[in-house]
Amino acid sequence: MKLTTILAALTLSAADVSGHYIFQQFSLGSKKFGVYEHIRKNTNYNSPVTSLSSNDLRCNVGGNSGASTTVLSVQAGESFTFFSDVAVYHQGPISLYMSKAPGSVNDYDGSGDWFKIYDWGPTFNGGQSSWPMRNSYQYTIPKCIKNGEYLLRIQQLGIHNPGSPPQFYISCAQVNVTGGGNASPSPTVKIPGAFKASDPGYVANIYNNFNSYTVPGPAVFNC
Numbered sequence: 534m535k536l537t538t539i540l541a542a543l544t545l546s547a548a549d550v551s552g553h554y555i556f557q558q559f560s561l562g563s564k565k566f567g568v569y570e571h572i573r574k575n576t577n578y579n580s581p582v583t584s585l586s587s588n589d590l591r592c593n594v595g596g597n598s599g600a601s602t603t604v605l606s607v608q609a610g611e612s613f614t615f616f617s618d619v620a621v622y623h624q625g626p627i628s629l630y631m632s633k634a635p636g637s638v639n640d641y642d643g644s645g646d647w648f649k650i651y652d653w654g655p656t657f658n659g660g661q662s663s664w665p666m667r668n669s670y671q672y673t674i675p676k677c678i679k680n681g682e683y684l685l686r687i688q689q690l691g692i693h694n695p696g697s698p699p700q701f702y703i704s705c706a707q708v709n710v711t712g713g714g715n716a717s718p719s720p721t722v723k724i725p726g727a728f729k730a731s732d733p734g735y736v737a738n739i740y741n742n743f744n745s746y747t748v749p750g751p752a753v754f755n756c
């Protein structure tokens with residue numbers, strides 16, 4: 534084998550070992566877009582964010598700016614899906630958040646108010662849990678929110694290693710909502726800040742007499 538081939542093989546297997554997953558595709562209704570189309574491109578391959586105080590918690594490492602990401606026009610009430618490259622395989626909750634940009638979402642760093650629109654949690658069976666680990670998560674744009682440009686954020690929190698820092702897998706899509714209403718969603722949180730090291734849903738031991746769970750972050754906003 535040539536040295537370059539060996540190096541390429543080593544690099545590949547190193548990536549496999551540290552391999553996780555990344556939410557890198559989006560669909561609206563039945564229209565599926567390309568990889569990173571309308572989704573801010575991260576620069577940390579498929580690695581998680583583990584610091585609760587990092588701005589990377591907003592839209593992942595490299596997702597601070599959306600200058601090179603297109604904005605998708607969506608109708609309030611319309612169905613969308615986030616897809617991961619490989620199915621989620623670390624146990625933990627999945628949540629969807631939105632934050633309205635003060636102007637153009639391309640320029641928005643996610644430092645404003647975030648509200649949560651959905652949580653996927655576990656189901657329990659005699660101290661055991663099962664989690665909705667898949668490669669697609671579908672929901673709808675809330676019907677009542679105001680028109681305008683938003684970050685639409687998916688977060689999966691890997692809590693599979695109790696005692697080690699949980700892992701945040703995050704992506705943000707850029708959407709322009711039309712046909713919406715007049716609601717001011719609440720409660721809202723800032724990111725970072727929304728997640729604390731003492732949150733029960735952050736420190737839960739899923740392997741030990743695990744019978745209930747509270748997904749971290751604010752309550753879900755419903756129209």
Ligand SMILES: *[C@@H]1O[C@H](CO)[C@@H](O)[C@H](O)[C@H]1NC(C)=O
Pocket residue numbers: 604606681682709710711
């Ligand atoms: C968002 O939609 C509004 C209303 O249709 C439009 O004026 C604006 O240009 C759109 N923004 C983007 C980035 O497409």
